[in-house]
Amino acid sequence: MDDIVTMKLAFNQKTLPxxxxxxxxxxxxxxxxxxxxxxxxxxxxxxxxxxxxPSFEMEILVNSSAGDSCEQTAxxxxxxxxxxxxxPHSGLIVFDLLRKRVxxxxxxxxARDLVFWNTMLLPITIxxxxxxxxxxxxxxxxxDRNGKGLLVAGVSGAGKSTLAAALAQRGFAFLSDDWTYxxxxxxxxxxxxxxxxxxxxxxTIRFFPRLREFVPRKSLNGEMAYEMDPQKxxxxxxxxxxxxxxxxxxxxxxxxxxHLVPCxxxxxxxxxxxxxERLPDELADARAMRTSIINCFSACPSWMLRTGxxxxxxxxxxxxxxxEAERATA
Amino acid sequence: xxxxxxxxxxxxxxxxxxxxxxxxKAMYRIGSSRAVVQxxxxxLLPALPLDVNFRVPGEQSQEWKLxxxxxxxxxxxxxxxxxxxxxxxxxxxxxxxxxxxxxxxEVVGFIGADVDARTYQEFLVPLLCRLTQEPVPASxxxxxxxxxxxxxxx
Numbered sequence: 001m002d003d004i005v006t007m008k009l010a011f012n013q014k015t016l017p018x019x020x021x022x023x024x025x026x027x028x029x030x031x032x033x034x035x036x037x038x039x040x041x042x043x044x045x046x047x048x049x050x051x052x053x054p055s056f057e058m059e060i061l062v063n064s065s066a067g068d069s070c071e072q073t074a075x076x077x078x079x080x081x082x083x084x085x086x087x088p089h090s091g092l093i094v095f096d097l098l099r100k101r102v103x104x105x106x107x108x109x110x111a112r113d114l115v116f117w118n119t120m121l122l123p124i125t126i127x128x129x130x131x132x133x134x135x136x137x138x139x140x141x142x143x144d145r146n147g148k149g150l151l152v153a154g155v156s157g158a159g160k161s162t163l164a165a166a167l168a169q170r171g172f173a174f175l176s177d178d179w180t181y182x183x184x185x186x187x188x189x190x191x192x193x194x195x196x197x198x199x200x201x202x203x204t205i206r207f208f209p210r211l212r213e214f215v216p217r218k219s220l221n222g223e224m225a226y227e228m229d230p231q232k233x234x235x236x237x238x239x240x241x242x243x244x245x246x247x248x249x250x251x252x253x254x255x256x257x258x259h260l261v262p263c264x265x266x267x268x269x270x271x272x273x274x275x276x277e278r279l280p281d282e283l284a285d286a287r288a289m290r291t292s293i294i295n296c297f298s299a300c301p302s303w304m305l306r307t308g309x310x311x312x313x314x315x316x317x318x319x320x321x322x323x324e325a326e327r328a329t330a
Numbered sequence: 331x332x333x334x335x336x337x338x339x340x341x342x343x344x345x346x347x348x349x350x351x352x353x354x355k356a357m358y359r360i361g362s363s364r365a366v367v368q369x370x371x372x373x374l375l376p377a378l379p380l381d382v383n384f385r386v387p388g389e390q391s392q393e394w395k396l397x398x399x400x401x402x403x404x405x406x407x408x409x410x411x412x413x414x415x416x417x418x419x420x421x422x423x424x425x426x427x428x429x430x431x432x433x434x435x436e437v438v439g440f441i442g443a444d445v446d447a448r449t450y451q452e453f454l455v456p457l458l459c460r461l462t463q464e465p466v467p468a469s470x471x472x473x474x475x476x477x478x479x480x481x482x483x484x
Contacts (some may be wrong), residue, residue: 011414059414075402075424078346079395079438082417084427094412094419094429103414278344 025181025192035062037112142180143172148245166311168236247302258317268298364391371398394437402442
């Protein structure tokens with residue numbers, strides 16, 4: 001075989017002299033790095049005064065001699081307690097799920113790229129490591145209305161992001177459109193978002209003509225999509241935290257109309273358990289914690305939402321329904 | 331390039347391929363220790379002396395779990411060694427992702443579809459042997475490999 005060029009990257013106190021901490025989906029990250037760019041971006045997630053969050057360690061080594069191919073697609077593999085994530089910009093992240101440590105080798109351009117942080121580094125970190133910290137990643141959108149979270153679940157392609165955008169247009173605060181991170185704090189559930197961009201497919205331009213001002217680009221899973229800051233680009237109100245109050249399971253139908261049918265807790269539990277990542281025996285405690293949180297979550301009032309209407313009409317129907325439900329319980 | 335047959339594996343709830351079946355298992359003697367190698371590809375069993383002796387009381391053994399990754403084509407790329415406390419990680423592009431947990435005496439990794447048997451046996455196996463013999467490798471390069479080392483700060 002040809003020569004193999006090798007590069008050694010040592011992660012230790014000498015090579016990672018800077019320290020800080022930040023809060024991510026209700027967990028505290030103790031970060032060490034050799035990059036002031038990383039420190040600057042980590043400061044956007046300032047820690048609160050509370051110190052009882054579960055925590056993990058993250059080491060980010062920025063390596064100026066790394067290549068920087070943004071054409072590289074993301075590649076994930078894992079065995080036992082180790083997970084590898086090879087990312088664009090020659091990024092490599094290794095997760096040690098037993099020791100709750102993350103080691104990342106990044107190029108300078110990735111280290112200072114807020115989009116890379118918001119769409120890859122932070123969501124992937126909490127998505128992979130979260131379960132070991134009592135954070136349950138749920139594949140659903142979340143919006144906040146009067147302090148109560150509305151979680152919108154459904155199979156891929158059901159239109160969660162589109163409905164989330166339509167609800168945000170009606171004044172719901174946007175928390176996430178794809179992954180919501182659930183924690184339990186003193187027996188109360190909290191839904192977290194990461195201020196990630198909203199992702200809308202090109203065909204949703206018919207519902208949101210403003211998308212014409214933007215350009216779709218290749219997203220993490222390879223599909224073309226508009227990925228944009230919901231606050232800066234679409235002027236949505238945003239929040240990073242809410243108390244789960246209602247769950248809807250979105251189903252598109254050919255028939256016109258919009259119908260909400262109550263769901264049993266067993267349906268909610270089975271839906272999220274069935275769609276959860278399989279975890280190895282090394283992470284049995286994390287698996288049990290996830291089941292416990294999903295059980296607690298399944299007690300939230302939930303409905304099957306069958307709609308053949310536009311996202312805007314569906315959002316309007318949901319708003320009317322929630323208002324009536326709140327009046328009935330008031 | 332010779333293509334090999336491995337059991338196809340796809341599980342939408344296991345995108346990391348953690349549960350890819352690895353039904354082949356063999357025990358080897360590497361220096362003074364024993365290594366149990368588990369894999370899904372006969373060609374990933376190292377060409378090393380098999381350990382046919384009973385286990386010596388108190389002897390520590392290593393576990394290697396190496397998965398042939400049929401969905402990852404392409405050659406080995408420039409190698410990156412990440413030395414992170416008890417972990418040493420070797421990455422040569424998507425076709426080679428290896429991690430050694432020195433405390434747990436475990437090696438786990440994925441080898442791409444196009445990494446041929448010769449490259450694996452003459453390059454990767456000596457590399458793994460060398461790494462697993464050293465708790466914290468000072469120079470994680472196999473003597474037999476044809477390597478050019480580049481500093482991270484070139």
